[in-house]
Amino acid sequence: MASKAHTPPKLAIRLLQLFLRNDLAEEVLGDLDEKFQHIANNNSTRKAKLNYWYQVFNYIRPFALKHNRSNSNYFIMYQHNLKLTYRNLLKYKSSFIINVIGLSTGLACALLIFLWVSDEVSMDKFHKKDQHLYQVFLNHDENGLLRTGPESPGIMAEALQQEIPEITMAVEDTPAEWFDENFSLSDGENFIKAKGKFSGKDYFNLFNFPFKHGDPLRSLTDKSSIVITESLALKLFGTTENLLGKMVDYHLLHLKKQAQITGVIKDLPINSTIQFDFVLPFEVFKDIVGKGMHWGNYNAVTFVELASGTDVTSLNKKLGNFIKAKLEGSNVTPFVSKFSNNYLYGNYENGTQSGGRITYVKLFSLIGLFVLAIACINFMNLTTARASRRLKEIGVKKALGAQRSSLIVQFLSESVMVTVFSLLVAFGLVWTVLPQFNGITGKFLSLQFNTNLIVGTLGIALATGLLAGSYPALYLSGFKPINILKGKLNASFGDVWIRKGLVIFQFSLSIIMIVCVLVVYQQIEYIQSKNLGYDKENILSIPMEGQAVYNTEAFMTELKKVPGVINASCTSHTLVKSGSYTTGVTWPGKNPEVEIRFEQAAVYYGLIETLGIELLKGRSFSKEYASEDSKIVFNEAAINVMGLEDPIGKTVNLWGDDMVIIGVVKNFNYASLHSEVEPMLFRMNEEFYPYGFIKISGNDIATTIQNIENFYKKFNPEYAFEYTFLDQNFQAQYIAEARVSVLSRYFASIAIIISCLGLFGLAAFTAERRQKEIGVRKILGAGNLKIIGLLSNDFTKMVLTAILIALPIGYYISSNWLGTFAYHIQLKWWFFMLSGLLALTIAWLTISFQTIKAANVNPVNCLKDD
Amino acid sequence: MKETRLGEFEEVILLIVGILGEDAYALRVADEFESQTKRAVSIGAVHSSLNRLSEKGFLKSDMGKSSPERGGRRKRIYTITAEGSTVLNNARDFRLSLWDQFPDFSTKFVGISHL
Numbered sequence: 016m017a018s019k020a021h022t023p024p025k026l027a028i029r030l031l032q033l034f035l036r037n038d039l040a041e042e043v044l045g046d047l048d049e050k051f052q053h054i055a056n057n058n059s060t061r062k063a064k065l066n067y068w069y070q071v072f073n074y075i076r077p078f079a080l081k082h083n084r085s086n087s088n089y090f091i092m093y094q095h096n097l098k099l100t101y102r103n104l105l106k107y108k109s110s111f112i113i114n115v116i117g118l119s120t121g122l123a124c125a126l127l128i129f130l131w132v133s134d135e136v137s138m139d140k141f142h143k144k145d146q147h148l149y150q151v152f153l154n155h156d157e158n159g160l161l162r163t164g165p166e167s168p169g170i171m172a173e174a175l176q177q178e179i180p181e182i183t184m185a186v187e188d189t190p191a192e193w194f195d196e197n198f199s200l201s202d203g204e205n206f207i208k209a210k211g212k213f214s215g216k217d218y219f220n221l222f223n224f225p226f227k228h229g230d231p232l233r234s235l236t237d238k239s240s241i242v243i244t245e246s247l248a249l250k251l252f253g254t255t256e257n258l259l260g261k262m263v264d265y266h267l268l269h270l271k272k273q274a275q276i277t278g279v280i281k282d283l284p285i286n287s288t289i290q291f292d293f294v295l296p297f298e299v300f301k302d303i304v305g306k307g308m309h310w311g312n313y314n315a316v317t318f319v320e321l322a323s324g325t326d327v328t329s330l331n332k333k334l335g336n337f338i339k340a341k342l343e344g345s346n347v348t349p350f351v352s353k354f355s356n357n358y359l360y361g362n363y364e365n366g367t368q369s370g371g372r373i374t375y376v377k378l379f380s381l382i383g384l385f386v387l388a389i390a391c392i393n394f395m396n397l398t399t400a401r402a403s404r405r406l407k408e409i410g411v412k413k414a415l416g417a418q419r420s421s422l423i424v425q426f427l428s429e430s431v432m433v434t435v436f437s438l439l440v441a442f443g444l445v446w447t448v449l450p451q452f453n454g455i456t457g458k459f460l461s462l463q464f465n466t467n468l469i470v471g472t473l474g475i476a477l478a479t480g481l482l483a484g485s486y487p488a489l490y491l492s493g494f495k496p497i498n499i500l501k502g503k504l505n506a507s508f509g510d511v512w513i514r515k516g517l518v519i520f521q522f523s524l525s526i527i528m529i530v531c532v533l534v535v536y537q538q539i540e541y542i543q544s545k546n547l548g549y550d551k552e553n554i555l556s557i558p559m560e561g562q563a564v565y566n567t568e569a570f571m572t573e574l575k576k577v578p579g580v581i582n583a584s585c586t587s588h589t590l591v592k593s594g595s596y597t598t599g600v601t602w603p604g605k606n607p608e609v610e611i612r613f614e615q616a617a618v619y620y621g622l623i624e625t626l627g628i629e630l631l632k633g634r635s636f637s638k639e640y641a642s643e644d645s646k647i648v649f650n651e652a653a654i655n656v657m658g659l660e661d662p663i664g665k666t667v668n669l670w671g672d673d674m675v676i677i678g679v680v681k682n683f684n685y686a687s688l689h690s691e692v693e694p695m696l697f698r699m700n701e702e703f704y705p706y707g708f709i710k711i712s713g714n715d716i717a718t719t720i721q722n723i724e725n726f727y728k729k730f731n732p733e734y735a736f737e738y739t740f741l742d743q744n745f746q747a748q749y750i751a752e753a754r755v756s757v758l759s760r761y762f763a764s765i766a767i768i769i770s771c772l773g774l775f776g777l778a779a780f781t782a783e784r785r786q787k788e789i790g791v792r793k794i795l796g797a798g799n800l801k802i803i804g805l806l807s808n809d810f811t812k813m814v815l816t817a818i819l820i821a822l823p824i825g826y827y828i829s830s831n832w833l834g835t836f837a838y839h840i841q842l843k844w845w846f847f848m849l850s851g852l853l854a855l856t857i858a859w860l861t862i863s864f865q866t867i868k869a870a871n872v873n874p875v876n877c878l879k880d881d
Numbered sequence: 882m883k884e885t886r887l888g889e890f891e892e893v894i895l896l897i898v899g900i901l902g903e904d905a906y907a908l909r910v911a912d913e914f915e916s917q918t919k920r921a922v923s924i925g926a927v928h929s930s931l932n933r934l935s936e937k938g939f940l941k942s943d944m945g946k947s948s949p950e951r952g953g954r955r956k957r958i959y960t961i962t963a964e965g966s967t968v969l970n971n972a973r974d975f976r977l978s979l980w981d982q983f984p985d986f987s988t989k990f991v992g993i994s995h996l
Contacts, residue, residue, distance in 0.1 A: 045947075045954030046908040046924055052950045073923035078932045 021055040023048060024064050027071045034080055043074060092421065093428075099408075100429045110401055111433070114394055117772045118437035118479065120765060121390025123444040125475060127452055128383035130445075130460045133467075135376050138286045139355040142223040144320055147183075149327075149351040151175070151317040153338075154366045156346040157610075161366030166313035167349065168338070169301060172215055175319060175337075181330050184320040186215040189300055191291040194267065197558065197705070199734070200243075200293065201264045202251045206734060209247055209292035211265070213300035219278075221320055222289070228259055229278030235296045241265070241274035243293040245282050255279055265295070268703070269564055270303060285459050288358055310342035319351060327351065386765065387475070391483040392517060393772045394430070398487035400514075400780035405491060413496040422492035430484025431477065438476040455757050457750075514777050515813060521770035522817035522854060523824070528763035529850040530825035531832075534842065535756045538833060541840045542749060548683025548692075549590075550627035553716065554741040555709040555723070559585050562731040564703055567619065570730060577726050579712050579719025582625040585704035588616035590626070591744045593686040600696065602657045602667040611656055613694045614685060617701035623648070623680060625710045633663040633678035636699045644700035647674035651682045653694030669698065684838070687748040691837040708741065755832075771861045774810065778865035781809065790874035802870035807862060814858045818851040825850070887972050893918070894930045895939060895969060898959050906945065906956040907931060931959055939965030 028044070035043060047070050055063035104111040142148055151171065155162045172187035191210040198211040219231035219242075226234070227245060234242045241263060248255045251263070261276050274295065283290055300315075301308055308314070321330070331350040339345045352368070361371035412422065446462055453460055462468070563570040567585065574583045587595070598610040620643075623635040631651065636643045647669065654662050662676045682692040711719045720738070727736040789802055797805075826842065833839040887895070897913050898905040911927040914920070934940045945958040961969070 041954050042907065042944075042957040043924075043928070045951035045956055046906065046928075048952045048954065049908055049948075049950045050924065070924050073925035074928070076925055076929045078929050079925070 021052065021060055021063065023051045023067045027064075027068050031071050031074065035074065036079055036081055039079055043079070047071070092424075096425045096428055099425070100432055103405075103429070104433075107401070107404065110397065113772060113775065114397055114433055115437045115440060117390050117393045117397075117769065118434055118483070119440040119444060120768055121387045122434075122438055122441035122472075122476065122479065123448070124386040124765060125383045126441055126445050126472060127448070128379050129471065129475075130462075131452075131456060131458065132376055132380055132383075134286065134458055134460055135359065135372065138358040139288055141284060141286065142221075142355070144221060144223070145355050147321045147323065147325075148221065148354040149319050149321055150354045150357060151319060151349055151351055152363075153313065153347040153349050156348070161363075163363035163366060164313070165316045167315060167317045168310050168313055169297070169304065169308050169315035170310070171315070171338070171349070172317045172319075174341070175317065179330075179333070181322050181325045181333075182319045183322050184217050184221055186217045186221050186318045187297050187315045188215065188218060188318060189213045189297075189315055190289075197268050197560070198293075199266045199560075200247070200251060201266075202261075203264065205251070206266070207247075207250055208735075208737070210290065211267075211293045211295060212291050213295050213297045215297045218294065221318055224283060225281045227255060227279045227281050229276075231278065234278035235294065237275070237277065238296050238298045239272075239274050240277035241293055241295055242278040242280060243276060244280050244291075247292045248279050265293075266560075267303075268560070268705075272299070310338055310345065313347075318354060321351070327353075386769070387479060389521065389769055389773075391479055393769060393776060394433075394483040395486045396514060396517065396773060396776035397779070398430070398484075399490050400776045400783070406494065409491060409494050410496045413494070419492045423488045426488035426491055427481060427484045430487065431480035434476050434480030434483065438472060442472075455754050457754075511781075514780060518770070518773050518777050519813050519817045519820070521766070521773045522814055522858065523821040525763070525766040525770045525857075526818055526821035526850050526854045527825045527828065528759065528766045529853055530822070530846060531759050531829060532756075532763045533846045533850065534829040534833065534840075535752070535759050537840050537846075538836070539749070539752060539756055541838075542688055542752070545684075545688065545838065548628065548681055550710075551742045551745055553711050553713050554626070555711060555720070555738045556590075556741050556744055557707040557709065557736070557738045559703070559705050559707045560731070561734045563707065567704070571619070571621070573730060574709065574723070574726065577719075577722045579715065579722055581710040581712055582621060583707065583709045584619045584622035584625045585707040586616050586618040586622050587701060587704050587706065588614075588618075588685065589706055589744070590685055590708070590741065591687070591748050593690065596693075597670070599670045600667060602659065603665070604658060611694060613653060613696050615696050615698070616685075617704055618697050618699060619704050620699075622708070623697070625708055626683075627710075628683050629681040631679045631681050633676070635678050635680075636697075644698075645672065645674055646677045646699065648678040648680060648697040649676060650680050650692070650695040652692050653696060654679055656694045669696070672700075674698065688836050688838040709738075767857060771857060774858055774861045775865070778806075778810065778862040782806065782865050782869035786869070786872065786877040789869060789872060790877035793872075793874040794878075799870045803863075803866045806866040806869060807859065810858060810862050811855070814855050818854060822847050822851070887968055891930055891934060892969070892972055894927060895934060895961065895965060898931075898940065899961050899969070903958065905959045908956075910959075934965070935959070938962060939968055 031044070031047075032040065047067060050070065051063045051067050053063075054066050139145075150165060151167050152163055152165050153167055155164065169187055172185040175182050176185040189212045191212040194211060199206045199208045200211075201207070214235060216235040217232075219226070219234060224231075229242070234240060243251075243258075243263075245255050248258055252258060252261070258276050258279055262273055263276060264271065264273055297315075304312075304314055321327070334349045334351065337349050338347050348366075359371055359373040359376060360368055362369045409422065442462070449460060449462065559567070571583055571585075574580060593614060595615055596612045597615050598612055600611070600613050618636065620636050620638055623630060633648075635648060636646065640646075647667065649657075649662065657667070659665055659676075662679060665676050666673050667676065668674070680697075684692060685695065709723065711723075723738075724736045727734075785806070792802060792805075825847065829846075830842060833842070893914065894910060897910050897917070901909055901913060907924055907928045910931065911922055911924045914922050914927065931940060931942075935942060939962060940959045941962050942957050942959045944955045947953050947955040
């Protein structure tokens, strides 16, 4: 007899129902139940229950399992989602385009910055001995302040290698920049200007510049050897083969020598701060310097290789007194620092390392991330603003039983797809903009599709897509179907404040950028047009070499006779940047404790006249007087500093020699406008002045130059006539500013684009939210214009807030930047007003589309759902 | 794709379905299998087999009566289809022909005629 008290174990039943196919449920449960009853009646309930469990577990077979757990059939869902996404973007093209613009701009920015940063970070790191490669720096104690510089005595390398066990190799070197354009090589006929330097014999052992021909380790052992680069070889000989052993002549100022090629190196990599065309052995330099090779003269740089495991800090302590021990009264303390770090960490303040280019690297990385973040936020903004479009779709899906997670996956995949598409567009953008970007940054970046780049960018795109899509996905999937089908929209107040805050923030940024652009532009105009105190128009700058040096007097006299030449002279000062200075001036009444720097220039007759510098008192150097080499001219600032009244005829002491003051010139800017005009002295006691300046007539410049060239060929046949215009040289000092100008313009445009996107999203959002309100107002009689005004009112308030926030910050930033110039414009009020107005106009244009559309809506459409 | 091969277990199940006739539902087939072969088998295994045979086209099924022991649930009765019969016959014929060829166990009486 079946007892009603016997029931199969409930847990087992629940388990079964969990995994069993629904259509099998009836028969399986029936069978199991019957079996249970059977056993319960014939044996025991306990046995029946055990058997029941046994049977249940045995139903865990493939054929009996439930088929579709909501999204287990991934492939079909993806197809469906793809279809939906495609249809969506076709239906709402404008939204899609705006999103793509926003994201691709952000991604392109991030990409460019990524390329730039990876290039910066890779500088100089390619040498094999990089880990142990260090450079020697000297801390000069000047009146208590420490000045750090890489210049060290030429004899230091040898001493270091011999005396310090931790230093396994030390190489002396002279940077090619020191010799500027003064080196030229010839194969016997043609002379070519090239960048050369002198290096110790172990140079190529320490540094890894791959050799095409020749042995790196032995290329500089012979005093008469020379190592040249491929491109120099091509220029000189037209080939890079069979050059070992060939002879070349080289000229350095008035030095002429011959050397034998012992090595041809492959062209130097771009990411090396060390650049040169050829290398001569350091021994030659030692000969040139002669007695100047001592511990008080810092005429070389020194590189060392440290033994493995050396503790740099204790080594530096050890080196502290290295030079002081060799030279009494020396005020320098040497220390070593890793060579490849110098590029990014090259700034020293009072002896300690204080950053350098690394600040830019960090800054730009931050900016890149920031721009990307803003692009993501805009995407979120726009997508959630247009949420009401997807309501029906979401409502129906949920009502049919879609789980929230599947909706989230759908929206996330949508945003990832849009991001990947934007990434492709971004690649296109970067590819087009890269040449200009390289021009601005002075680099040679390229889009090489190596694994690093692809993985990096895909990662960024994925992260951006997920991040940007996360909020919309959560927001959209969270709608309650009942609300949607009832027609209620989900809008919380907190939401609106976030959006408003974001727009204000973005607009503030844009306004700051606009202010910066204006200020930079004005300052550069000012730089171009400011009177420097001398006439830089139509002045040719030429290097003095060959016969011009040996026979300066004849050269100048003949040169001035060339038709079109008004005046000519030469000097040791470049006139565009600070050259050499000295503290060795003493005058009656000078305070012996205080050291004053005097910019110093050795000049030839007529320099002051050639440049048109105004003479305030006395006279300048002239052939009419004898012993001009014991005379001196100062500028106004110098006279003020010395506190001399009636300076003409007074005597001062320069480097131990008495000099009589014969003239005072008006202050003029001898360096870039970053620096103040400091005291300056002019003397005429040199044998040789490297920079020649020729003032030519403004008419028919081409002919004049041709005339000069003809003259030069006759006078100085061994050298090609090369010239630049002085105002070109002058411009070259402001490369950094030119870059800032271009970059700030780009950044400003990007900031504006992004802000407009943000504003557009907000406008769309509020227009939707206020649909009913607009409908009611229209019915009550409000005209279209009134509605537009009403909607715009809100946004105007936001832009005004942005202006209020941005202007003080803009003022602060621009006055800081202008502060780096000793001579700058004043910040005028109209800069700021213009920026504000511009921002306002842009904002109005952006929202006009939305507001006009919203104002024109038929009130029936928005109210009929109620 | 017509599967005409029959596993040993499947063949037995199929035969039992034929034997049970109107009473051929999963539980009964399993019980019958156990009593005939003296091998324990779970209902699930039998059900799985019955399902597979249906998919192969050898069985068809219908819902039958409900009963109180089953909590008022109906049972699924399986019947052999034409294909099922064919495949069973083929299997038997194949076996028999093999057994015929096998020495000692011939079903033919050599030299003795059947009366």
